[in-house]
Amino acid sequence: MEKQAVELLEDKNGDEESLLQTLEQQINWYGRPMCLFQGFWCPSFTLRSLLCFQKKFKPHDTDIVLASLPKAGTTWLKALLFSIVNRHRFPIDQSPLLTTNPHRLVFSFECVHFRHEDNPNLENMNHPRLFSTHLAHQVLPNSLTNSKSKIVYVHRNLLDRFISDRKFFLKTNQETDFEPLPVEEAFDMFCKGIHSFGPFWEHILGYWKASLENPDRVLFLKYEDVKRDPISSAVKIAEFVGMPFSEEEEKRGLIGEISELCSFEKMKNLEVNKSGIHRGSIENSSFFRKGEIGDWKNHLSPEMAERLQQIMDEKMSECGLML
Ligand code: PAP
Numbered sequence: 001m002e003k004q005a006v007e008l009l010e011d012k013n014g015d016e017e018s019l020l021q022t023l024e025q026q027i028n029w030y031g032r033p034m035c036l037f038q039g040f041w042c043p044s045f046t047l048r049s050l051l052c053f054q055k056k057f058k059p060h061d062t063d064i065v066l067a068s069l070p071k072a073g074t075t076w077l078k079a080l081l082f083s084i085v086n087r088h089r090f091p092i093d094q095s096p097l098l099t100t101n102p103h104r105l106v107f108s109f110e111c112v113h114f115r116h117e118d119n120p121n122l123e124n125m126n127h128p129r130l131f132s133t134h135l136a137h138q139v140l141p142n143s144l145t146n147s148k149s150k151i152v153y154v155h156r157n158l159l160d161r162f163i164s165d166r167k168f169f170l171k172t173n174q175e176t177d178f179e180p181l182p183v184e185e186a187f188d189m190f191c192k193g194i195h196s197f198g199p200f201w202e203h204i205l206g207y208w209k210a211s212l213e214n215p216d217r218v219l220f221l222k223y224e225d226v227k228r229d230p231i232s233s234a235v236k237i238a239e240f241v242g243m244p245f246s247e248e249e250e251k252r253g254l255i256g257e258i259s260e261l262c263s264f265e266k267m268k269n270l271e272v273n274k275s276g277i278h279r280g281s282i283e284n285s286s287f288f289r290k291g292e293i294g295d296w297k298n299h300l301s302p303e304m305a306e307r308l309q310q311i312m313d314e315k316m317s318e319c320g321l322m323l
Contacts, residue, residue: 029186031178049114063149071164072156078102079262137206153207156223159296230259264291
């Protein structure tokens, strides 16, 4: 069935609707359509870009891809990766991050590059090229998974991630007629894996297994670990991407400066992130809400947490992943 979709896409006259009709569809908790493609709940607006990405992307061995479920720490890790990788181009006090939201410095494959064009020219980007994606590992192009490119995956406590996602879309999605589902129903769908870029267990396990199989190619990070120790995390990321900090950089405190620049407090209070607008309608400030560990306790019951934990135990334990 999916092959048929790809063939239809190749026909320039094949319209989006007829592609979607070959796939199972659902509406997410805030009213956006999703389709099930290769076991992955793809937001329908990104189906075309996903297919183009799969077919057309030409990786370079030096590419670095940040992968995450939405609201798992994407903005933060974009800032950290950008700062680490470009530290020889920009001194900290001239960092583009001081005047630019991280989402405008590292673009997503499915939401930007392959959304705006079926076959974008990515050859003129600075090297190493930095990209991001919310796509599951199983739908990444073979060209990418078979290359030497590096993937940094960030995982976050799923309850905090769920609340962060909910708060974000309740705030940014107010202009639609759709009445968002109550939290209990949205959570129920989440637990069943029916959510944008889900099921979450496939997403997490896909990258986790890849990190075990290819530890030099896939780095699995946890938001909470980065929060607790941003300096060690920056060191780890720099080593992983093949740009370790030198003794001299360490001595002059560069790692601390990078971690400080990318910290929640610093980023949230920059003028660009207080007043700027993302993709025409979303306020940059929406990406900087609380940045805390454990905020879910203010919104979800212990029973809900237990239900999710049971699902996690069931799905993850055999892989040695304790979350
Ligand atoms: P995205 O996937 O849509 O880009 P993402 O950046 O992953 O979103 O998630 C936003 C969350 O990261 C917010 O969490 P909260 O709703 O629980 O507050 C946001 O506050 C948090 N966040 C953003 N920047 C940072 C940062 N520098 N340090 C820690 N947390 C951050």
